Amino acid sequence: MTEQWGISELVFTNPTTVEFSQGTQRLTIWSFWDGDGREIVRFMPPTQGVWSWVADNNNEFGELIVGPPSPGNHGPVRVHNTFHFAYADGTPYRQMGTTCYVWNHQSAALQAQTLETLANAPFNKIRFCVFPKHYIYNENEPELYPFEKLGEAKWDFTRFNPAFFAKLEEQIVALGKLGIEADVILLHPYDDGRWGFDCMPAEADDRYLKYVTTRLAAFRNVWFSLANEYDFMKEKTEADWDRFIGIVKKNDPYDHLTSIHNGTVLWNHTDPRLSHASIQNGSAVEDAGRAVLYRDVYRKPIVFDEVIYEGDIERRWGRLTGEEMVNRFWEGAVAGTYVGHGETFLHHDDVLWWSKGGVLHGKSPARLAFLRDVLQHAPELEPIDKWHNQRTGGQPGQFYLVYLSSAAPSEWTFALPKPGLEEGVTFTAEVLDTWNRTITPVAGTFMTKKLDNYTFVDATDRKIPLPGLPWQAIRLRRVAA
Structure with missing residues (x-):
């Protein structure tokens, strides 16, 4: 038995191709020369179950049983x-x-x-x-x-x-x-x-x-x-x-x-x-x-x-x-x-x-x-307001990473680009020191209010204190309703 996304080998004496099939799936694989008169066909089964194979040069055929992947095998x-x-x-x-x-x-x-x-x-x-x-x-x-x-x-x-x-x-x-x-x-x-x-x-x-x-x-x-x-x-x-x-x-x-x-x-x-x-x-x-x-x-x-x-x-x-x-x-x-x-x-x-x-x-x-x-521990990061706010990536309305690079401010005003937001959305915040590798939770929560056509800020105009060092980031997570 071969595991899904594992490797099964067939050995032939002459160059050949082998067609592997399961239902409507078809994969044609060439052999490669491996010395000593050995032509190898390697198969990485993409799905579990029974796969059939047929060689083109001498009508050899067979079946391969494919089981579940082993721990740590997530496929390509x-x-x-x-x-x-x-x-x-x-x-x-x-x-x-x-x-x-x-x-x-x-x-x-x-x-x-x-x-x-x-x-x-x-x-x-x-x-x-x-x-x-x-x-x-x-x-x-x-x-x-x-x-x-x-x-x-x-x-x-x-x-x-x-x-x-x-x-x-x-x-x-x-x-x-x-x-x-x-x-x-x-x-x-x-x-x-x-x-x-x-x-x-x-x-x-x-x-x-x-x-x-x-x-x-x-x-x-x-x-x-x-x-x-x-x-x-x-x-x-x-x-x-x-x-x-x-x-x-x-x-x-x-x-x-x-x-x-x-x-x-x-x-x-x-x-x-x-x-x-x-x-x-x-x-x-x-x-x-x-x-x-x-x-x-x-x-x-x-x-x-x-x-x-x-x-x-x-x-x-x-x-x-x-x-x-x-x-x-x-x-x-x-x-x-x-x-x-x-x-x-x-x-x-x-x-x-x-x-x-x-x-x-x-x-x-x-x-x-x-x-x-x-x-x-984050979703896939996307630029949220790419032409006007390059420091902020994340998922609109849900998750944000605000990266301050070499700037070393002593505070950050809670302000997020409009996409995905409405008034009354609550977030928690953490300060990440990307060089010293520390995570500092910020007390309390932040609730959004509309500032203008492009920006939401905290309803009480809160600011997040920062250490005045470079390489700081702010992580914001939406609080479930």
């Missing part, structure tokens, strides 16, 4: 309510990602340390590359390669290395056990002529994308990112990337979340084949008013996967303070978008979290854990 993450995410079983998913580009290419000891760090960190998604990376602080040779080697920096692009992909799958499974989504970056430009994986011929690109998608699609915690900084791969055209997206979607029968990440040129994320927009732009989350613009343009979840990194390296993209990293997460949150973390503190062995993993040194992760807890 899907788009929810246009701008947000939820697991397939409806459990809310509040994306809080990090980046460790090539942690999976490091020593076994360093990989284990990375997983141990993640087990105690707030992150529920990690971005990392299939191919190794040659870049500043990234010069060590990987243990395994995705292709069979012909000679020095020469590869047989027609022959995949099953051991490499088996190891990649182990890492995806290990992340899944921690409740972490694997945002797998399929291509990237940081090769610099060392291996040539960034400039393979078109037929090799296509063959690779079909293989890796077919092989990984049955893992419920996989997301597919076509590239990191796609526009820096100068040998690829926009037509190439359009073709690549089509290959991934054709060979992913489960329609996993799929994106493409930019350097300086944004992709057209209105493409319906892309589930969400993966954006590199730190300035967009310096204030919520800029972040929300991406929602209006793309009409899908917005994930600012790269907002530069907390660290102390000499590069301008790796010197963010912990305070500013946390601030960008909060600005993104009240805008109804999602933000990603990265860390680049110098280490004598060049083990920077952003690339190789290891341990976290920054000040932001503990504060992001506080934010994650706030978001997990």
Whole structure:
């Protein structure tokens, strides 16, 4: 028996496709070569009950009984309510990602340390590359390669290395056990002529994308990112990337979340084949008013996967303070978008979290854990009066987060935008210190009265006292009638 959203494997001796069916549901799945004359078909059953299967090459057939998911198995993450995410079983998913580009290419000891760090960190998604990376602080040779080697920096692009992909799958499974989504970056430009994986011929690109998608699609915690900084791969055209997206979607029968990440040129994320927009732009989350613009343009979840990194390296993209990293997460949150973390503190062995993993040194992760807890106990945040009140997100008339960023007022006048409100609605209030991670209830309740055509205030004009420190937020919850 296989659990719902688990993995069932069938083994054949020749390439084949298998059709799985249950009632009106039909899923056709390609096999992939796994060495030693083995062709594997992997099936992730989306529903419980009996599934029938038929192979196309030799008329083999059978049935599979699918039982309920095990505890912690909520299925793959899907788009929810246009701008947000939820697991397939409806459990809310509040994306809080990090980046460790090539942690999976490091020593076994360093990989284990990375997983141990993640087990105690707030992150529920990690971005990392299939191919190794040659870049500043990234010069060590990987243990395994995705292709069979012909000679020095020469590869047989027609022959995949099953051991490499088996190891990649182990890492995806290990992340899944921690409740972490694997945002797998399929291509990237940081090769610099060392291996040539960034400039393979078109037929090799296509063959690779079909293989890796077919092989990984049955893992419920996989997301597919076509590239990191796609526009820096100068040998690829926009037509190439359009073709690549089509290959991934054709060979992913489960329609996993799929994106493409930019350097300086944004992709057209209105493409319906892309589930969400993966954006590199730190300035967009310096204030919520800029972040929300991406929602209006793309009409899908917005994930600012790269907002530069907390660290102390000499590069301008790796010197963010912990305070500013946390601030960008909060600005993104009240805008109804999602933000990603990265860390680049110098280490004598060049083990920077952003690339190789290891341990976290920054000040932001503990504060992001506080934010994650706030978001997990909140409804999906929406901008409520986006053109005039960027500080306030929530659900109109029910729940509000008012984020004051670097301002340090000594009080806040209770004032909320009009949508969803009427006179006589009662709220409780709490002051959240987003840096010191404290929650201070405010005594009493607040009852709304109309101030003008756009604003409701407290009926007694009450104000909420604040500590005169930056990074404060106010949480308001409607009191049930």
